[in-house]
Amino acid sequence: MNFPEINPNHDFSYFNEGFDPPATEFQVSDYLMLDGGFGEDNSSSQSMASSEQVPSGSSSGYSGATSRNNSMQNGVKKNKIEGGHRVAFRTKSELEVMDDGFKWRKYGKKSVKNSPNPRNYYKCSSGGCDVKKRVERDREDSAYVITTYDGVHNHESPCMVYYNNQIPLAVPNAWNFQDSSPHSSSSS
DNA sequence: CGCTTTTGACCTGCGC
DNA sequence: GCGCAGGTCAAAAGCG
Numbered sequence: 001m002n003f004p005e006i007n008p009n010h011d012f013s014y015f016n017e018g019f020d021p022p023a024t025e026f027q028v029s030d031y032l033m034l035d036g037g038f039g040e041d042n043s044s045s046q047s048m049a050s051s052e053q054v055p056s057g058s059s060s061g062y063s064g065a066t067s068r069n070n071s072m073q074n075g076v077k078k079n080k081i082e083g084g085h086r087v088a089f090r091t092k093s094e095l096e097v098m099d100d101g102f103k104w105r106k107y108g109k110k111s112v113k114n115s116p117n118p119r120n121y122y123k124c125s126s127g128g129c130d131v132k133k134r135v136e137r138d139r140e141d142s143a144y145v146i147t148t149y150d151g152v153h154n155h156e157s158p159c160m161v162y163y164n165n166q167i168p169l170a171v172p173n174a175w176n177f178q179d180s181s182p183h184s185s186s187s188s
Numbered sequence: 189c190g191c192t193t194t195t196g197a198c199c200t201g202c203g204c
Numbered sequence: 205g206c207g208c209a210g211g212t213c214a215a216a217a218g219c220g
Contacts, residue, residue, distance in 0.1 A: 105191080106192070106193055106194080107193095107211095107214095108212060108213080109195075110209090110210065110211065110212095112210070113209065113210090119211095121211070123212095132211095134211095
């Protein structure tokens with residue numbers, strides 16, 4: 001799984017959580033700004049930016065199996081993302097997996113009730129990096145792919161393609177933020 | 189040979 | 205207390 005580039009000409013939606021959205025730098029159609037403290041009822045309402053709900057919208061689900069006791073690979077139990085860095089993107093792409101410059105390893109797939117499409121779970125294959133990624137197709141528009149990043153990479157992207165020196169690692173800076181359709185964001 | 193993907197099972201939290 | 209939903213792990217198989 002190695003794509004030379006991701007969504008070359010696809011619509012891009014951007015959801016952010018944990019910090020201010022640097023969206024001004026990109027052709028973002030819409031984004032979600034989720035509060036760092038998930039579980040807060042606030043996050044749900046905030047996430048209602050454009051898409052009905054971001055994967056994280058299922059607050060109950062988030063606390064579901066995150067704290068897996070000492071069975072965790074690192075024994076790291078977290079009821080919530082440390083630092084609360086979570087970013088969700090919605091892209092209009094045929095490809096579900098997009099190469100954001102990092103190496104991801106799929107570790108699970110699950111069918112969710114909210115969506116007819118299965119949700120895929122990825123982990124950063126870089127050692128020591130505990131960033132996770134969730135990929136699922138928009139239940140409303142299967143043409144859209146919702147990618148949710150959990151955590152922040154503690155290493156640099158193998159590609160290291162910075163759009164702006166100010167863009168934090170939390171943002172898949174290696175991606176090509178291009179908006180081919182000025183209005184394709186809404187739906188199609 | 190090493191790494192990634194696939195799939196089922198298991199575990200945890202929440203709601204009823 | 206039980207059931208549901210979501211998330212993660214582990215073993216096996218496939219591919220480069």
